[in-house]
Amino acid sequence: MLEKKKLLKKFNKDWEKYYKIDFLVEKGFERKVCPKCGKGFWTLNPERKHCPDQPCQFYEFLGDPPTRKRFDYIQAWKVIEDFFKKNSHAIIRRYPIVCRWRPDLFFTIASIIDFQRLEKNRVVFEFPNNPLLVPQFCLRFNDITNVGVTGRHYTCFCMIGQHSIYNGKEGYWKDRCIQLDFDLLTKPFGIDPEEVVFVEDLWVGPGAFGPSLEYFVRGLEIGNAVFTEFLTSGSSAKEMKEKVVDMGAGLERFAWITQGTPTSYDVTFEPILRYLEKRTGIKYDAEFFLRYSKLAGSLNLDEVRSIAKMRKDVANRLGVTVELLNQKIKPLEGLYAISDHTMALTFAISDGLLPSNVGGGYNLRVILRRALSFIDEFDWDIDLVDVCELHARHLKLMCPELSEHIDEINRIIEIERKRFHETKLRTKKIVESIVQKGETIDEGRLIELYDSEGITPELIKVYKPELKIPVDFYTKITEKHMGEKKIIIKESVDVSNLPPTQLLVYDDQKKLEFQAKVLRMIDDRYVVLDKTYFFPEGGGQKSDIGFIEDFPVSDVQKIGDVVVHRVLGKLEEGKTVNCRINK
Numbered sequence: 144m145l146e147k148k149k150l151l152k153k154f155n156k157d158w159e160k161y162y163k164i165d166f167l168v169e170k171g172f173e174r175k176v177c178p179k180c181g182k183g184f185w186t187l188n189p190e191r192k193h194c195p196d197q198p199c200q201f202y203e204f205l206g207d208p209p210t211r212k213r214f215d216y217i218q219a220w221k222v223i224e225d226f227f228k229k230n231s232h233a234i235i236r237r238y239p240i241v242c243r244w245r246p247d248l249f250f251t252i253a254s255i256i257d258f259q260r261l262e263k264n265r266v267v268f269e270f271p272n273n274p275l276l277v278p279q280f281c282l283r284f285n286d287i288t289n290v291g292v293t294g295r296h297y298t299c300f301c302m303i304g305q306h307s308i309y310n311g312k313e314g315y316w317k318d319r320c321i322q323l324d325f326d327l328l329t330k331p332f333g334i335d336p337e338e339v340v341f342v343e344d345l346w347v348g349p350g351a352f353g354p355s356l357e358y359f360v361r362g363l364e365i366g367n368a369v370f371t372e373f374l375t376s377g378s379s380a381k382e383m384k385e386k387v388v389d390m391g392a393g394l395e396r397f398a399w400i401t402q403g404t405p406t407s408y409d410v411t412f413e414p415i416l417r418y419l420e421k422r423t424g425i426k427y428d429a430e431f432f433l434r435y436s437k438l439a440g441s442l443n444l445d446e447v448r449s450i451a452k453m454r455k456d457v458a459n460r461l462g463v464t465v466e467l468l469n470q471k472i473k474p475l476e477g478l479y480a481i482s483d484h485t486m487a488l489t490f491a492i493s494d495g496l497l498p499s500n501v502g503g504g505y506n507l508r509v510i511l512r513r514a515l516s517f518i519d520e521f522d523w524d525i526d527l528v529d530v531c532e533l534h535a536r537h538l539k540l541m542c543p544e545l546s547e548h549i550d551e552i553n554r555i556i557e558i559e560r561k562r563f564h565e566t567k568l569r570t571k572k573i574v575e576s577i578v579q580k581g582e583t584i585d586e587g588r589l590i591e592l593y594d595s596e597g598i599t600p601e602l603i604k605v606y607k608p609e610l611k612i613p614v615d616f617y618t619k620i621t622e623k624h625m626g627e628k629k630i631i632i633k634e635s636v637d638v639s640n641l642p643p644t645q646l647l648v649y650d651d652q653k654k655l656e657f658q659a660k661v662l663r664m665i666d667d668r669y670v671v672l673d674k675t676y677f678f679p680e681g682g683g684q685k686s687d688i689g690f691i692e693d694f695p696v697s698d699v700q701k702i703g704d705v706v707v708h709r710v711l712g713k714l715e716e717g718k719t720v721n722c723r724i725n726k
């Protein structure tokens with residue numbers, strides 16, 4: 144069984160084989176092991192003791208960027224493009240953000256997806272050039288709650304993909320890749336070499352894995368160079384004949400590190416935010432926000448639920464009340480979220496996807512309604528179509544095609560806005576009837592109201608001000624509907640040495656709730672139980688979906704005699720769990 148933790152241990156022990164890169168050694172980089180987290184890292188700075196990753200180090204560039212020159216979003220792209228062009232890379236246009244060439248994905252979630260095809264459930268690569276660079280706009284819906292809040296989370300972002308296929312003759316491998324990434328940071332961007340730190344890690348994907356080096360500057364991870372070199376089959380691995388360099392870096396972060404603004408949104412959405420501030424009359428208190436961001440950044444923000452607690456801590460340290468802090472921060476977070484969501488909509492609608500109640504369109508409608516809810520909540524005079532048009536203009540140099548779709552975007556947003564308005568009118572009645580019946584509105588009810596009526600919690604709050612909106616509401620509903628189709632790729636799941644699963648669905652097709660024991664958790668996302676009532680896909684019929692504990696089950700497959708459930712969450716082996724099937 145190939146588990147990430149075990150593999151990383153093996154790679155760590157054998158670091159000379161996987162991470163010792165001639166270029167780093169010749170440059171004088173020294174390998175150290177972080178005394179806090181145990182990760183291996185490479186640095187030119189003899190004083191550095193800890194790795195640069197959170198929580199061992201926090202952002203140290205806010206208000207104090209490490210470059211002499213400042214680059215805006217588009218300028219940063221030009222610098223990167225020029226650099227790789229000079230270094231013999233083909234620069235290719237972005238692929239659609241709506242991923243139609245992969246049956247298991249709705250959206251392009253990373254640059255490498257552009258070049259992956261599924262053949263007989265195995266991922267194969269198709270590169271138009273070698274090596275190449277692509278500014279790939281991506282969509283991810285797994286963290287909506289954090290978008291606008293943390294300063295670095297997006298649904299829509301640009302991944303700079305640097306890719307090469309290496310077969311010993313053509314393309315390049317680790318050495319050249321790391322040299323290019325180091326040179327890019329230190330030459331055109333002018334970052335002091337001692338500031339660049341490479342951290343050893345590992346990437347495990349469906350059917351393949353390899354070591355990776357993440358690169359950091361002042362606590363900010365800018366890119367991650369993955370070297371895919373092994374194929375998995377069952378519990379064994381074999382070296383690939385054609386290895387793949389998969390370096391992905393956030394364009395947002397390149398621009399951000401040179402500006403040191405309180406959030407990366409300030410850089411990515413600069414002209415959009417200027418417009419929104421004018422429309423809403425919000426005064427951006429840069430000095431206050433910088434102090435806030437520095438403090439917030441020094442606290443670990445990984446747990447969504449801890450945001451309220453974090454606010455309290457930060458308010459204390461700033462010497463203001465939580466109410467005053469929220470008053471200053473919340474409208475800005477709304478503007479950031481609107482900026483992100485409109486950018487996602489601009490790309491997705493341009494690439495032919497419509498907001499709807501199913502598939503990828505479900506998530507588009509969620510972010511559109513979330514944006515409209517912010518406008519409602521703060522009573523802003525903002526036209527989302529104008530904002531989309533600004534995005535198209537801002538990104539014209541990288542994506543000239545966006546401007547051609549403004550009419551379409553206008554038409555679609557107009558229809559959606561009308562729908563939302565009708566929903567608003569219905570909401571009052573529905574809430575009144577719930578109150579009359581003496582029913583409570585808990586999280587489950589909120590999700591149901593959104594799914595069946597399209598009513599967002601913010602709309603309910605208008606009539607029920609005491610309503611507590613779960614902080615991760617939007618993350619929950621999009622997870623439930625899945626930005627990815629998340630099918631199980633059978634070849635990558637190792638079910639060896641497992642007993643046949645007792646498949647009970649044929650004994651009792653009406654059984655919707657049951658308990659079972661977790662026999663094995665594979666790759667943190669597939670679970671095998673001792674018995675199951677979930678119907679696995681087969682005979683042209685789709686699998687059941689539902690929940691194991693609180694984690695959604697998105698797919699169920701039979702591999703030999705073993706039934707595998709795809710879950711969004713980690714379960715403990717040996718434990719008895721509650722299972723629920725949605726019919």
Ligand SMILES: [Zn+2]
Nearest residue numbers: 177180194199
């Ligand atoms: Zn560390």
